[in-house]
Amino acid sequence: QKEVEQDPGPLSVPEGAIVSLNCTYSNSAFQYFMWYRQYSRKGPELLMYTYSSGNKEDGRFTAQVDKSSKYISLFIRDSQPSDSATYLCAMSAGRGSTLGRLYFGRGTQLTVWP
Amino acid sequence: DAGVIQSPRHEVTEMGQEVTLRCKPISGHNSLFWYRQTMMRGLELLIYFNNNVPIDDSGMPEDRFSAKMPNASFSTLKIQPSEPRDSAVYFCASSLTGRDGYTFGSGTRLTVV
Numbered sequence: 504q505k506e507v508e509q510d511p512g513p514l515s516v517p518e519g520a521i522v523s524l525n526c527t528y529s530n531s532a533f534q535y536f537m538w539y540r541q542y543s544r545k546g547p548e549l550l551m552y553t554y555s556s557g558n559k560e561d562g563r564f565t566a567q568v569d570k571s572s573k574y575i576s577l578f579i580r581d582s583q584p585s586d587s588a589t590y591l592c593a594m595s596a597g598r599g600s601t602l603g604r605l606y607f608g609r610g611t612q613l614t615v616w617p
Numbered sequence: 618d619a620g621v622i623q624s625p626r627h628e629v630t631e632m633g634q635e636v637t638l639r640c641k642p643i644s645g646h647n648s649l650f651w652y653r654q655t656m657m658r659g660l661e662l663l664i665y666f667n668n669n670v671p672i673d674d675s676g677m678p679e680d681r682f683s684a685k686m687p688n689a690s691f692s693t694l695k696i697q698p699s700e701p702r703d704s705a706v707y708f709c710a711s712s713l714t715g716r717d718g719y720t721f722g723s724g725t726r727l728t729v730v
């Protein structure tokens with residue numbers, strides 16, 4: 504079993520829809536949770552970052568972490584065609600003040616059509 | 618800040634040839650990571666360095682792969698000899714303490730024919 508599981512999609516939604524992206528994980532030591540966005544032929548870029556359980560909101564994006572269920576989510580409200588990209592979840596146990604190794608999901612390919 | 622700089626952006630080489638990928642991390646970052654991305658396997662960590670010292674190279678597929686970080690501003694990933702199955706996009710990433718995640722370069726798209 505991989506450390507991090509993520510449905511690769513593809514996911515296709517109309518503009519304005521609410522998008523839900525999810526990952527599950529097996530390592531209960533994970534404490535740092537991130538979402539990266541990767542446009543075609545580009546490197547991943549950090550989108551959201553959360554520590555431990557709870558919610559974090561940034562504009563149209565909300566990240567949720569449920570450590571009891573080992574489940575994280577990213578919600579995109581009022582989705583736009585410019586949100587079309589691959590979204591990768593990532594997580595780490597961290598060691599002291601360092602993040603250490605990040606474990607990535609496979610990524611979910613999202614298309615938002617006008 | 619120019620970000621993480623990788624070169625070359627594209628590399629096409631014949632099987633058996635040596636390939637060297639280069640990375641310049643963000644100034645001041647103390648951790649550097651090499652990843653490989655394919656459709657089938659997603660992002661795979663090959664090796665990472667902390668303060669120029671290799672910490673975990675368990676992801677390096679075989680002895681044909683080697684990586685060095687001679688100083689804080691430069692790292693190389695070498696494949697010798699290259700094989701068609703090495704074709705992938707290779708990313709370099711760097712971070713400071715890691716609390717803010719990694720910053721990725723634009724990648725090197727390697728094709729071995």
